[in-house]
Amino acid sequence: xxxxxxxxxxxxxxxxxxxxxxxxxxxxxxxxxxxxxxxxxxxxxxxxxxxxxxxxxxxxxxxxxxxxxxxxxxxxxxxxxxxxxxxxxxxxxxxxxxxxxxxxxxxxxxxxxx
Amino acid sequence: xxxxxxxxxxxxxxxxxxxxxxxxxxxxxxxxxxxxxxxxxxxxxxxxxxxxxxxxxxxxxxxxxxxxxxxxxxxxxxxxxxxxxxxxxxxxxxxxxxxxxxxxxxxxx
Numbered sequence: 562x563x564x565x566x567x568x569x570x571x572x573x574x575x576x577x578x579x580x581x582x583x584x585x586x587x588x589x590x591x592x593x594x595x596x597x598x599x600x601x602x603x604x605x606x607x608x609x610x611x612x613x614x615x616x617x618x619x620x621x622x623x624x625x626x627x628x629x630x631x632x633x634x635x636x637x638x639x640x641x642x643x644x645x646x647x648x649x650x651x652x653x654x655x656x657x658x659x660x661x662x663x664x665x666x667x668x669x670x671x672x673x674x675x
Numbered sequence: 676x677x678x679x680x681x682x683x684x685x686x687x688x689x690x691x692x693x694x695x696x697x698x699x700x701x702x703x704x705x706x707x708x709x710x711x712x713x714x715x716x717x718x719x720x721x722x723x724x725x726x727x728x729x730x731x732x733x734x735x736x737x738x739x740x741x742x743x744x745x746x747x748x749x750x751x752x753x754x755x756x757x758x759x760x761x762x763x764x765x766x767x768x769x770x771x772x773x774x775x776x777x778x779x780x781x782x783x784x
Contacts, residue, residue: 565717602776602777603679603763603775605774606771617771651717653718663720664720666717666718666719667717668716668717669716
């Protein structure tokens with residue numbers, strides 16, 4: 562067990578709605594990254610937060626946004642949900658930005674958009 | 676472009692060695708990674724290799740890197756039923772991690 566938790570575990574929404582997914586990082590980890598994993602695909606990098614600031618972003622539109630809080634928790638918000646947003650959303654925390662730093666993944670939130 | 680390619684499926688008998696292959700495109704990646712994902716779980720980092728190394732061994736795991744051909748492999752010795760999972764190869768060009776689509780390892784009795 563990595564110590565990274567995510568909530569909820571499963572979620573069903575309809576097109577056009579908004580969703581907030583939550584992640585609790587390991588204590589002391591000031592870096593959190595979010596990934597989208599569609600069925601049968603590898604995880605796709607959404608964005609990374611370091612010390613409460615966005616530190617990098619993948620090819621996702623602005624309706625994907627995030628927040629990181631001082632208590633090692635973070636959120637992924639998705640507005641105007643589309644059917645293709647159905648996926649497993651993973652967060653991963655690490656102690657620093659260093660490329661060799663191990664990322665510890667949570668179990669994910671499975672989102673279904675109808 | 677940035678792309679990581681893996682075969683999608685591998686079937687191996689229990690006790691044999693498994694070899695999972697990966698090709699990547701960006702030679703600027705300093706580190707290359709192997710992750711394991713079991714059903715219903717997040718990803719677990721298995722091992723990583725620095726780009727100036729040819730080989731790294733860690734217990735039953737051996738990683739081979741051919742930087743000239745941009746080819747990475749993961750060998751699992753004495754494959755066990757607990758090794759059944761999806762294995763992802765990943766690189767980090769430009770500080771953004773790129774994963775392959777994963778290789779599903781199936782263990783035959």
